[in-house]
Amino acid sequence: MRVCVVGAGFSGAVIARELAESGTNCLVVDERGHLAGNCHTERDSDSGIMIHSYGPHIFHTADQDVWEYVNRFGDFMPFRHQVKATVNGKVYSLPINLHTINQFFGTCLSPQEAKDFIDQKVQRGMIEPKSFEDQALRFVGKEIYEEFFRGYTIKQWGVQPKDLPASILKRLPLRFSYDDNYFDHPFQGMPKDGYTKIVKNILQHEKIELRLNCAFEELDEEFEHIFYSGPLDRYFRYDLGRLTYRTLDFEEIRTVGDFQGVAVMNYPDDRIPFTRITEHRHFAPWEERSDKQLTVVYREYSREQKPGDIPYYPVRLLNDKKLLSRYQERAKMEMSTTFVGRLGTYQYIDMDTTIGNSLEESKNYLARK
Ligand SMILES: Cc1cc2nc3c(=O)[nH]c(=O)nc-3n(C[C@H](O)[C@H](O)[C@H](O)COP(=O)(O)OP(=O)(O)OC[C@H]3O[C@@H](n4cnc5c(N)ncnc54)[C@H](O)[C@@H]3O)c2cc1C
Incomplete structure (x- = not known):
């Protein structure tokens, strides 16, 4: 029997790779038609710009092992994230x-x-x-x-x-210096050929079978173990109710030149309906572009997730936490399933934590086996 890994985002890919390298056969399924989950990137066919399809993703970590791990599977270019905010018609530096x-x-x-x-x-x-x-x-x-x-x-x-x-809001979100690097981790970068290429390379192994456009619920096969990076409540068919998430809508603008001069501009004013604007060309400053070329811009709107919408941010208010503990009790009884990733554990986690956790989960599983 082989192991089933649900989800071909960073969580699923890293687990499948670790297991495959130790000789375990894995089936990886993802209901989407592409790899890398919410970190998916793809080149826009008209402009050639690498698009962060589900919102801006910047790799940053203090964990040297995780940094070395991702660098095994693709080249990273130096990238420092700088964000601006427009407030009452003026532009300010963030954080x-x-x-x-x-x-x-x-x-x-x-x-x-x-x-x-x-x-x-x-x-x-x-x-x-x-x-x-x-x-x-x-x-x-x-x-x-x-x-x-x-x-x-x-x-x-x-x-x-x-x-x-x-x-x-745990820490003082003010800096009394002119340091405007959004993240202060020692290792930061942007994958030269996008995140999807990295995930593809992680999954490239003879012991891994990959099936895209395939939901876990469609499978009819016995598995030695399941690693599940889908939504925790969905696994239990929402029996106890739905955990709440925020979803995002992206309104795409295509124009010529440099739209805003920076990758991300926040709009904190609640009279403006969107939260931020992302201009994807600025995630790859090493790719030469003239101001006569097309640029692709996303206006980002946040709203409550309804059935059928993509879950983005777990809300984790009091009621969610209560429901979460009830689902967690159920999850503990599922001895042959390990719940992983941002959806399987219902928490916001950055890519580096996702990868670190997956390395740990695979190690634990292999030690138990
Ligand atoms: C807007 C936004 C911006 C972010 N920016 C950053 C950033 O700048 N830096 C950073 O480090 N992190 C960032 N993150 C976090 C990052 O997206 C996550 O760490 C990462 O996506 C987690 O990977 P994952 O594999 O756990 O989940 P996902 O990427 O969500 O992958 C889960 C996969 O499982 C599949 N799936 C779910 N259920 C099923 C099922 N039943 N059957 C088959 N397939 C299923 C889904 O289709 C999906 O592809 C951001 C997150 C958001 C929402």
């Missing part, structure tokens, strides 16, 4: 740093002066911040919270910030 503070308040403060200045604005007196709003007011003060955090949070999560738990 909020000394430049943003000086721009926003029209000041010329040094790092220490900015710290003292923000200190006077924040509500440190708040003993136990209960909500995201309390926490944000404690960290950044009213003005920055209202212009940069409030509207974005409402649009992204469909919930008022006072109804979100404080735990979402």
Whole structure:
């Protein structure tokens, strides 16, 4: 008997590869017609631009083993993610740093002066911040919270910030330097030929059979074990109810030239219906493009996921957490299935964590075998 791996995203691909390398035959199924799950990239046939089909994906990690692992399967180009925000007709630097503070308040403060200045604005007196709003007011003060955090949070999560738990905002999201690198991990990059090529290379092994356009539910075969990276509630046919997710809609714009000069521009204002605009050509700055060429731009809208929509972000509010623990109890009883990945564990995880977890899960399985 062989092992079934449900999902050909990073979770499924890494597990299948690890098992295959140790001599186990695997069947990998994915109901989509392409590899790499939500990290899927493909070249647009008109412009030649590498499109991040399900939203912008930047590889960043502090885990050297994971970095070395992905580099085995494809070349990475240096890439530093820099994000801007348009607020009330002005463009600001993100994450909020000394430049943003000086721009926003029209000041010329040094790092220490900015710290003292923000200190006077924040509500440190708040003993136990209960909500995201309390926490944000404690960290950044009213003005920055209202212009940069409030509207974005409402649009992204469909919930008022006072109804979100404080735990979402754990650290002080301000930098008192001019460092505007979005991620501070030591290893960062963009795959030269896209993520899908990397996943294809991971799955290229004689002991792996791949079946695309095939849902797990259609299979009629006995397996030694199942690694399931699909939605946890779906595995149990939503018996106990549905876990809530946010889904995304992308409105594509095709125009000529450079649309916004940066890969990602956020729009925190809740009077603007989209959350951000992505211009894909800027994910590959090493690919020469003239301003006479076509550019492909996505406006991104967030909304509640309904049956049939792609699940993107797990919401994890109180009710979801209760339902999640009930599903987790059921999952523990499924001795021949291991639930993995962002959907199988119902948590937001970056690609590096996904890969690290999959390496760990395969090791555990092989040790038990
Ligand atoms: C908008 C957005 C931006 C992101 N940006 C970043 C970023 O910049 N950097 C970063 O590190 N991470 C980012 N992430 C996270 C990244 O997308 C995830 O870490 C990664 O996709 C997780 O891989 P996975 O294999 O667990 O899940 P997925 O990629 O979702 O793969 C699961 C696969 O399983 C398939 N499947 C599900 N159910 C079944 C079934 N029953 N039968 C058959 N197939 C099934 C699906 O079709 C899918 O292809 C982002 C996520 C989102 C939503």
